Amino acid sequence: MRPLITAIIAAAAVAAVPAAATAREKLAPEAQLAKLLEGRVAGKARDCISLSAVTSSQVIDKTAIVYRIGNTLWVNRPKNADSLDDDDVLVTKTTTSQLCSIDTVELHDRSSHMYNGFVSLGEFTPYRRAGSN
Numbered sequence: 001m002r003p004l005i006t007a008i009i010a011a012a013a014v015a016a017v018p019a020a021a022t023a024r025e026k027l028a029p030e031a032q033l034a035k036l037l038e039g040r041v042a043g044k045a046r047d048c049i050s051l052s053a054v055t056s057s058q059v060i061d062k063t064a065i066v067y068r069i070g071n072t073l074w075v076n077r078p079k080n081a082d083s084l085d086d087d088d089v090l091v092t093k094t095t096t097s098q099l100c101s102i103d104t105v106e107l108h109d110r111s112s113h114m115y116n117g118f119v120s121l122g123e124f125t126p127y128r129r130a131g132s133n
Helices: 002-025 029-036
Strands: 040-042 048-050 056-060 064-069 072-076 088-092 098-100 104-109 115-120 124-129
Touching (some): 029 064, 056 088
Antiparallel strands (some): 040 124, 048 098, 056 064, 088 104
């Protein structure tokens, strides 16, 4: 019985090592954004982007929402970015085909789908790979 318990404890310890390493490797939000934008150059900020052209979005915890349109990453730093949680789902409600700096985006918990607040969008800054138009 004792060897079985020892084996179980050893297996649990080995299984915990990758999880601990992953937790240590998580970057601070600004560092995550910097890594995402690495090799890209900021363009002139705009008030609106085409919502129908957005292919994906990513929330950077308490920092920004990054929208992808083609090869361009559009970074939006909401006025109340401290409400952003990278585990929340973004719910965008608009009557136009554009997402603009006057719009708000609702935040919903990924598990319960409960309303978690909202953010007021700011300007959209395009980031393109250096050397591309």
